[in-house]
Amino acid sequence: xxxxxxxxxxxxxxxxxxxxxxxxxxxxxxxxxxxxxxxxxxxxxxxxxxxxxxxxxxxxxxxxxxxxxxxxxxxxxxxxxxxxxxxxxxxxxxxxxxxxxxxxxxxxxxxxxxxxxxxxxxxxxxxxxxxxxxxxxxxxxxxxxxxxxxxxxxxxxxxxxxxxxxxxxxxxxxxxxxxxxxxxxxxxxxxxxxxxxxxxxxxxxxxxxxx
Ligand SMILES: Nc1ncnc2c1ncn2[C@@H]1O[C@H](COP(=O)(O)OP(=O)(O)OP(=O)(O)O)[C@@H](O)[C@H]1O
Ligand SMILES: [Mg+2]
Numbered sequence: 001x002x003x004x005x006x007x008x009x010x011x012x013x014x015x016x017x018x019x020x021x022x023x024x025x026x027x028x029x030x031x032x033x034x035x036x037x038x039x040x041x042x043x044x045x046x047x048x049x050x051x052x053x054x055x056x057x058x059x060x061x062x063x064x065x066x067x068x069x070x071x072x073x074x075x076x077x078x079x080x081x082x083x084x085x086x087x088x089x090x091x092x093x094x095x096x097x098x099x100x101x102x103x104x105x106x107x108x109x110x111x112x113x114x115x116x117x118x119x120x121x122x123x124x125x126x127x128x129x130x131x132x133x134x135x136x137x138x139x140x141x142x143x144x145x146x147x148x149x150x151x152x153x154x155x156x157x158x159x160x161x162x163x164x165x166x167x168x169x170x171x172x173x174x175x176x177x178x179x180x181x182x183x184x185x186x187x188x189x190x191x192x193x194x195x196x197x198x199x200x201x202x203x204x205x206x207x208x209x210x211x
Contacts, residue, residue, distance in 0.1 A: 001153055001210075003102040006066060008210050010058050013070060015205035017047035023201060031194040034181040038080055039194040046078035046086065062101050067094035067111070081179055082195055085119050085132065092118030105153050109143040116140050129177035130188065132195035135167040139203055157207040168192065168200040 020027075020043040028040030050057070050073050060066035067090045075087030093115035100107060116136045125131040127138075142163040146156035171193035176182045181193070 003104050004108065004153065004210055005102050006060060006063060007058070009063060009066060009103075010054065011209035012206045013047075013050050013057065014054060015209050016202050017051040019201045019205050020044045020047045020198070023197075027194050027198055030192055030197055033191040034176060034184055034188045035194060036180055039082065039198065042078045042080050042082055043198050046074045046083060049073050049077040062097070062099050063103060063111075064094045064097040064100065067091070067097065081123070082132070082198070085123050085195075088118040088122045089115040089136070091115075105143065105147050105151075105156055108153075108156075109140065109147055112136075112143065113140045123178060125178045128174060130171045130174040130181065130193045130196070131176075131178050132193070132199040134171050134174070134193065135164045135196045135199035135203065138163045138167045139199075154211065157210060161204050161207050164200045164203040168196045171196045 020040075024040035024044045026040065027043055028037050031037050031039035050070055053069070053073060057066055057069060060069065071087045071090030071094065074090065075083055077083070078086065093111040096111050096114045097103070097107065103111070116133070116139075119136060120126070120133060123131065123133070125133045127133055139160050142160045143156055146159055151159070169192065172191065173189060174193075175186055176184065176188035176193070179195075181188045
């Protein structure tokens with residue numbers, strides 16, 4: 001397989017929505033430890049809206065419109081910090097995909113690179129701040145490494161999920177520097193970040209949709 005098509009990307013969004021539903025209580029539990037216990041609710045609500053639009057999304061003329069519509073849907077339906085951040089991820093990813101109906105590995109890397117940079121600009125978080133960036137940043141780096149090593153899409157996605165899991169787990173030992181969790185300072189150590197966990201689930205859903 002050399003490219004990823006719209007149908008597979010719509011499947012990704014569908015898988016993400018189902019996984020948010022399954023993990024709603026888990027994400028809320030993580031956010032209750034060091035936040036305000038709404039992350040599961042926020043993510044389920046946002047991705048349910050995406051699910052409701054699945055027919056419309058499937059009819060997108062290209063991947064840029066698919067991602068743009070997804071980003072707008074997430075921004076308008078998720079409350080809290082994560083809505084604008086995940087919305088920005090998809091909106092900024094869409095910008096570099098004009099007219100594309102298929103993605104090769106370079107396109108995937110480029111669009112996620114732009115998407116994650118958008119999240120960093122918007123949220124001002126860097127790696128090590130105990131946020132979704134601790135998953136998303138290494139994911140882009142992993143795709144870039146896979147591209148340089150001329151790996152297949154399937155191999156690249158396998159590596160990407162491993163890196164995402166490692167990033168998610170790395171947040172447990174970190175001190176939160178952004179969002180409500182940062183108010184706890186050192187007391188945030190010992191808890192896995194909720195947004196890093198939802199990002200891992202989204203990344204894992206992408207691999208599942210494509211294999
Ligand atoms: N500035 C930021 N940059 C990147 N990610 C962030 C930032 N602030 C929060 N997050 C991520 O969002 C998650 C919390 O999302 P949630 O849906 O609970 O919204 P929230 O309750 O408004 O957020 P918070 O309590 O962190 O301000 C965190 O676990 C973290 O991963
Ligand atoms: Mg919260």
